[in-house]
Structures are given as C-alpha cells and as structure tokens.
Amino acid sequence: MRSKAFLATPSSVAWTRLLFTPERATQVAREQWHPLQESQVHPDGSWELAIPYSDDPQTLDDILRFGPDVTVLAPQALRLKVRRRLLAAASRYADGSDAGIFP
Secondary structure (H helix, E strand, O other): OOOHHHHOOHHHOEEEEEEEOHHHHHHHHOOOOOOOOEEEEOOOOOEEEEEEEOOOHHHHHHHHOOHHHEEEEEOHHHHHHHHHHHHHHHHOOOOOOOOOOOO
C-alpha cells in the first residue's frame, strides 16, 4: 500500500486519473499503487492510471516525484494542488542564477 489515503472511508474516497508519458510508462506500469487500480496504455505509449484517492499529502508527493512525466487528469482539485506545488518549485529557479548556491 502506497498511502494512508487508501484507508479512508468509502464516502471520502474519489478516483484520480493520472497520465504518464511514454518515457515513464514502462517504469510506472510495474508499480502497484492500489489493489483496485485500473490502467490502460494509449496508442502513443502513454499510460493512464486510475486509483482511489482521498485528500492525502502522501498521494500528492507520490505524484510530484514524477515531475513533468505525469499529468493529473482528474479530479480538478488535485490537479490544481499539483500545479501550485510545481509552480512554487519552478519559481525557485526562475532567475536562472546560481549565485550563492555553489562555493
């Protein structure tokens, strides 16, 4: 089991749909995210995964570790959380400067 999100009561659980790039599809398809997961390979080689989801920080972290290789298709609220976190991370590098980071 990847996350405590899957221990939530049925009334608090929705499904999330994730789309992984063809470059990551093979790797991710080997992982079991949840016993009830549903998946399909698209003609372009990308991989779509549907899993039960409740509002859990661990699930968000599981998604974020794939960076640009995953897109949250649903729910919209989770998609927006992922977007905000990625934009916050990108803003740390926005000036393109390495000043003060390396000795």
